[in-house]
Amino acid sequence: MRIALYQMEVVPGRPDLAMEKVASWLRGLEGIDIAVLPEMWNTSYELERLGELADEKGRREIDFLKGLAQEKGIHIVGGSMAVSEEEKHFNRSVIVNKQGEVAYQYDKIHLVPMLDEPRYLSAGEQFKTFELAGEKMGVIICYDLRFPELTRRLALEGAEIIYVVAEWPEERMDHFTALLKARAIENQCYIAACNAAGECNGTVFGGQSMIIEPTGQVLAAASQKEETIIADIDIERSTAIRQAIPVFESRRPELY
Numbered sequence: 725m726r727i728a729l730y731q732m733e734v735v736p737g738r739p740d741l742a743m744e745k746v747a748s749w750l751r752g753l754e755g756i757d758i759a760v761l762p763e764m765w766n767t768s769y770e771l772e773r774l775g776e777l778a779d780e781k782g783r784r785e786i787d788f789l790k791g792l793a794q795e796k797g798i799h800i801v802g803g804s805m806a807v808s809e810e811e812k813h814f815n816r817s818v819i820v821n822k823q824g825e826v827a828y829q830y831d832k833i834h835l836v837p838m839l840d841e842p843r844y845l846s847a848g849e850q851f852k853t854f855e856l857a858g859e860k861m862g863v864i865i866c867y868d869l870r871f872p873e874l875t876r877r878l879a880l881e882g883a884e885i886i887y888v889v890a891e892w893p894e895e896r897m898d899h900f901t902a903l904l905k906a907r908a909i910e911n912q913c914y915i916a917a918c919n920a921a922g923e924c925n926g927t928v929f930g931g932q933s934m935i936i937e938p939t940g941q942v943l944a945a946a947s948q949k950e951e952t953i954i955a956d957i958d959i960e961r962s963t964a965i966r967q968a969i970p971v972f973e974s975r976r977p978e979l980y
């Protein structure tokens with residue numbers, strides 16, 4: 725299974741231009757099974773303007789992703805997008821399969837205080853695994869990465885790949901890279917982390933997207949600039965590693 729991550733330079737406050745960029749990126753992909761976008765790719769952190777920028781239930785972006793998924797015959801982990809719903813705003817991840825159907829939607833559970841999200845956004849209340857290409861997977865959004873309970877539960881539910889879609893600022897990149905590796909090692913699953921590049925309202929995003937295998941070894945890594953990274957995922961790897969280091973069998977959940 726070949727995965728491509730688009731470490732996109734954001735186009736703050738211009739969903740129309742962001743969609744043009746994403747369309748041209750997706751149309752240029754060849755031989756890819758799953759394409760991944762970063763967090764808030766449609767608006768970036770123009771939170772004060774979400775009333776005018778975010779579409780109701782994200783229909784505009786979802787229809788756009790559905791069309792491209794079918795046109796290219798590719799599954800799309802649609803990063804996350806600012807969407808409106810019943811006069812609230814959410815940071816929502818949408819997964820579209822290659823048949824052009826929405827396979828899963830997830831609203832960010834942990835809103836990040838450092839970027840003022842709790843002031844402008846409503847938090848999600850639930851999460852679970854989803855299936856693409858017959859495999860179980862999970863997705864979390866940026867600040868969620870600091871809460872290992874999410875990835876552990878997704879792994880316990882059978883997720884073989886966990887996507888981390890992000891707009892992680894450059895000043896905390898050491899946290900980003902350390903936490904990504906920890907989540908891969910402790911859960912013995914693939915982590916595919918797609919960060920953004922560029923800048924919004926003075927916050928510079930740190931890039932360094934990566935695809936990490938269940939041992940913690942980095943299969944592909946990006947610089948800080950706009951870039952695409954690609955890696956082949958072999959789901960059997962996690963089974964072999966879970967047999968060699970049987971963390972899940974050694975757990976003592978009754979004690980913690």
Ligand SMILES: NC(=O)CCC(=O)C(=O)O
Binds near residue numbers: 838866870891893896
């Ligand atoms: N977009 C985010 O959630 C940023 C998270 C962040 O800056 C951090 O956890 O540090």
